[in-house]
Amino acid sequence: MGKKKVLVSYGVDIDAVAGWLGSYGGEDSTSDISRGLWAGTVGTQRLLKLFDKYNIKATWFIPGHTLDTFPEDCAAVRDAGHEIGLHGYSHENPADMTFAQQRDVLDKTYKQITAFCGGKPPRGSVAPWWETSKEGTELLLSYGIEYDHSMSHEDHQCYWLRTGDEWTKIDYSKTAVEWMKPLIRGTMTGLVEIPGSWYIDDLPPMMFIKGAANSHGWVNPRDVEQIWMDHFDYFYREYDEFVFPMTIHPDVSGRPHVVLMHERIIEHINKHEGVEWVTMEQMADDFKKNNTVPEGAMMPAPRGEILKLQKEGKAYSLVDYEGPMPK
Template sequence: MVKRVLISYCIDVDACAGWINTQNGTVANASDVSRGIFGANVGTDRLLKFFDDNGIKATWFMPSHTILSFPEQMAKVRDGGHEIGLHGYTHEFVSKLTEEQERKVMAKSIEVYKQFTGKHPKGWVAPAWEVSPHSMQILEDFGIEYDHSLCHHDCQPYWAPDVASTVVYTDYSQDPDTWMMPMSKHKVTQVVEIPGSWNIDDWPPMHYSIRNPGTHGFVNPRDIQVQWEDQFTFMYREYETFSFTISIHPQVSGKSNIMLMHERFLDFLKSHDGVEFVTAATICDE
């Protein structure tokens, strides 16, 4: 049987949003903000050229803050025929929001998106993949067709479950009999899940921040390339058809040595029969 592999580059254009959203209210460091400006300007331009040179249409997930702060740069993405998806307003972790707050952020994000693109958004990815118990239901209520934040599978899309109704969380302040319970059956939503993976993401291994202990920044991109290639090789061997999403950020992948890694990795992907480079929306439609 002929292989069929749908490959989608998913770009999180966090720009300055992720830096000024410091989680604990501290003032953002000016050097960190400058990294976001690099991503919105230099990194975005380099990735756009990379995709254009290779005839690839990618999916760019944009916080509303990025759209409003860098309108001319983000217009290059829009006018280049790439898909644009939702990514919060200021890269806020929705897992820390109340349901009311999460709904207000979603409504404002859709408003900004529609003003920028002239249409209703199709997809969303949770900032930092921090999904709340209410996220899937909120997406369904707002008419969002797909999510790219969950990991029930690593290469096969599926219908996203409403996790709020499946788990009884451990509460040490209560008698154990109240929380010693198995998961219940998932309630399936009408939201398509296009799975992602931290293991195919440029941020943790190739980005450094003194204020973010979960990052490295000095890992050799050639080592990361091997890890990505090994994951693809396994999936290509085991499945006749699958999706393969690559999560990157302009302020990381826009760096010179990592751009070279993407060039090599793309050559590797293209060497396989049956691969197609598509947007996440195309995977959702199928």
């Protein structure tokens, strides 16, 4: 066994009300919206307390709707020194949006976060529902976004994101020859992908969603933590270097039984040599420092350049990004 280098990170998605508007089917339910209000306040504050207890800096991916609806709670995240990244406005599914809709959501939320963080543009993004699009990736690159945390080509290492893969769906109204074709790989980019895993995500097993047939919500957190710990222990046994990003939501992990689960997971991880708790931008920077960008890759624009181009009238800008124009 060689010297260990293990980068561990929490990615916190404050879905709150936005999650119910964009993904969970609760947009017409006062009960579900109420749960979103709880997540944006009580759940968020409990996670801040958890991270403070263990001296952990996390990356919080905050929808624009959450920033607008819970400014004081989001300010507490910022002021505690955590990183803030993109996560849509109302947790919209990029795969369901037009190019113009994706562009406008990105433009608004990019400017929101930049202003909220005192002029520091966001460096990373998580696609709501972990659904991405070719246009969305190209938009992220044009805005200078340097890493994404939505895909699963790897499970223990960061990698350079490829975009534009093509595959043929089965159509039983046609001959089999027409669908028996391999996946065609797309174009490499200079966007760092920090792998996401549905198996290391608190929401699928521990959040009750009325509109989802396979929704759980009452899973024993000790069963979930065992899965997470088994992932960590396997990686630690098999690899001298690996990353371990965990995806959580105040909507779930702010609940008492799940906060206690995280305390046990953190204490388990901290028993191992070579572990360093980092933000996801630090994780991405470490990968870039040690890996060469593929030749011919589509590269992110310089950080913050889009704002300069917009000011000069050389790039598209959503006119009413701070609210509807007066009639």
